[in-house]
Amino acid sequence: MTRYFLTTAIDYSNGEPHIGHAYEKIGADAIARYRRMLGDDVHFLIGMDEHGQKVEQTAAQLGVEPQALVDTLAEKFAAMWQRLGISNDQFIRTTDAMHKAGVQALIERIFERNPDDFYEKAYEGWYCVGCESFKQDAEIIDGKCVLHPTRTLEWVEERNWFFRLSKYASFLKALLTDRVEFLQPASRRNEMLALIERGLEDVSASRSRLQWGIPFPRPLSTGERQTTYVWFDALPNYLTATGFPGDGGRAKWPAQLHVVGKDITRFHSIIWPAMLKAAELPLPERVWGHGFVLLGGERFSKSAGVRLDLDEAIAKYGADAFRYFLLREIPFDADGSFSWEQFDARYNSDLANSWGNLTSRVIAMVEKYRDGVVPSGAREEVDRSAAEDIEAYHAAMNGSRGYLLHEGLQRAMSMVTRGNEYVQTMQPWSIAKRDDEDGRRALDHVLSSLVRQLARQAVVLAPFMPEKAQEAWAQIGGPGNVGDQRFGDLDSLDATGWAVKKGASLFPKA
Numbered sequence: 001m002t003r004y005f006l007t008t009a010i011d012y013s014n015g016e017p018h019i020g021h022a023y024e025k026i027g028a029d030a031i032a033r034y035r036r037m038l039g040d041d042v043h044f045l046i047g048m049d050e051h052g053q054k055v056e057q058t059a060a061q062l063g064v065e066p067q068a069l070v071d072t073l074a075e076k077f078a079a080m081w082q083r084l085g086i087s088n089d090q091f092i093r094t095t096d097a098m099h100k101a102g103v104q105a106l107i108e109r110i111f112e113r114n115p116d117d118f119y120e121k122a123y124e125g126w127y128c129v130g131c132e133s134f135k136q137d138a139e140i141i142d143g144k145c146v147l148h149p150t151r152t153l154e155w156v157e158e159r160n161w162f163f164r165l166s167k168y169a170s171f172l173k174a175l176l177t178d179r180v181e182f183l184q185p186a187s188r189r190n191e192m193l194a195l196i197e198r199g200l201e202d203v204s205a206s207r208s209r210l211q212w213g214i215p216f217p218r219p220l221s222t223g224e225r226q227t228t229y230v231w232f233d234a235l236p237n238y239l240t241a242t243g244f245p246g247d248g249g250r251a252k253w254p255a256q257l258h259v260v261g262k263d264i265t266r267f268h269s270i271i272w273p274a275m276l277k278a279a280e281l282p283l284p285e286r287v288w289g290h291g292f293v294l295l296g297g298e299r300f301s302k303s304a305g306v307r308l309d310l311d312e313a314i315a316k317y318g319a320d321a322f323r324y325f326l327l328r329e330i331p332f333d334a335d336g337s338f339s340w341e342q343f344d345a346r347y348n349s350d351l352a353n354s355w356g357n358l359t360s361r362v363i364a365m366v367e368k369y370r371d372g373v374v375p376s377g378a379r380e381e382v383d384r385s386a387a388e389d390i391e392a393y394h395a396a397m398n399g400s401r402g403y404l405l406h407e408g409l410q411r412a413m414s415m416v417t418r419g420n421e422y423v424q425t426m427q428p429w430s431i432a433k434r435d436d437e438d439g440r441r442a443l444d445h446v447l448s449s450l451v452r453q454l455a456r457q458a459v460v461l462a463p464f465m466p467e468k469a470q471e472a473w474a475q476i477g478g479p480g481n482v483g484d485q486r487f488g489d490l491d492s493l494d495a496t497g498w499a500v501k502k503g504a505s506l507f508p509k510a
């Protein structure tokens with residue numbers, strides 16, 4: 001079995017989960033479920049980034065201990081992911097003892113293998129707590145960080161441990177150029193290549209003012225003990241989650257895919273591979289930098305006053321409809337906007353009127369004309385068209401062209417559209433009026449084809465809407481769980497003899 005270890009970014013523990021966090025987890029979850037249905041041995045990791053100044057400050061503002069804050073938030077995030085059907089196999093927290101030990105071991109390993117990669121330096125510059133990073137002039141407009149315009153930048157003068165990122169510039173350039181699949185989509189890769197071209201500055205690896213973090217394993221020459229810079233603590237979570245330094249993480253590392261947002265692609269495709277190279281450990285196979293969910297074209301955030309309530313959005317039509325909407329509407333390789341009007345429109349047209357309606361109509365006909373048992377019938381033109389859709393679906397989903405989930409979903413939904421057209425063209429209710437052997441055979445043929453279509457639709461939609469796909473699968477009498485089906489078996493799928501059972505409407509009309 002092919003191993004497939006995929007991860008998302010670990011979310012900062014400084015506020016409630018929001019739609020941006022959810023979008024990434026849902027997208028990665030669709031990939032994880034898709035890989036399982038390909039037959040891969042999937043390990044899907046998500047978690048919480050619990051250290052750093054941002055978390056420390058939030059706790060202070062709330063008047064609670066940082067540990068109490070992160071404990072509460074870890075529960076809230078985990079509950080949210082469960083509600084959204086996220087099928088993670090592991091949930092890491094950077095306050096876990098295993099993780100802390102792993103980070104220290106990784107830093108030590110760099111000291112041992114490449115002793116010059118860490119050095120001490122006095123530094124001064126603007127620090128953005130929102131980004132948890134120092135900002136260069138080009139990233140500052142009107143005295144504010146371009147990504148966090150509501151935050152005040154801090155002027156910081158410190159003597160820290162530095163990591164010699166500059167040393168890895170040519171290595172990174174070659175990595176991004178020679179292994180085009182390492183960082184996708186191409187827009188992100190071009191951004192990163194431009195960044196390398198402008199020159200990479202060394203990055204701080206420890207912080208003196210920070211209390212809430214992992215002790216940096218070695219003191220400064222002055223004897224001062226510092227705290228590990230939060231990105232040096234966060235990025236290794238992917239490795240420490242595998243048990244590193246246990247067996248060198250060999251059982252699971254390297255990851256096949258890191259799914260992260262475009263704002264932190266730089267950390268994953270530049271700093272992280274350089275750290276691993278310095279530690280002489282294998283690099284992840286791929287990094288995918290998805291875009292942002294916007295509201296009315298703008299980045300939403302509490303502080304900017306652009307609000308989008310996650311609970312409200314899920315409560316509206318349920319978790320699966322929300323998953324569908326986000327992945328259908330917002331291309332996974334670019335930004336896209338959330339709008340309530342579009343949400344209503346897609347729910348009604350795509351889910352209630354199209355997929356939901358086709359499913360219930362077909363089941364009703366099998367019940368009415370064949371006592372609920374699916375008749376046998378030969379494959380025909382629609383089966384061949386479906387095979388083309390399924391091929392395009394895989395091409396969008398399997399990484400060969402990136403992770404174009406919106407395209408995969410579009411292909412899956414075009415199978416539903418085709419099914420509805422087929423019903424219109426064939427008019428099974430007219431055939432049913434014919435009282436002869438040919439008529440009976442013709443109706444068998446149409447009904448069997450329709451149930452096969454529903455079965456294939458449930459399978460290809462399962463990574464996106466796991467619960468609804470299971471409901472549809474159960475209603476047509478499919479064996480076992482839809483998530484346990486294998487795409488490889490779709491071609492020979494035969495629903496003859498399945499007992500359909502009408503259930504609740506998949507998507508009640510709003």
Ligand code: MSP
Binds near residue numbers: 009012021259
């Ligand atoms: N803690 C860091 C990541 C460390 S990974 C080793 C962090 N956390 S975050 O909570 O700010 O963001 C978590 C993920 O959510 C990031 O990948 C980020 O890009 C993503 N999103 C945050 N807002 C988003 C949108 N509005 N839309 C889509 N994803 C966005 O960064």
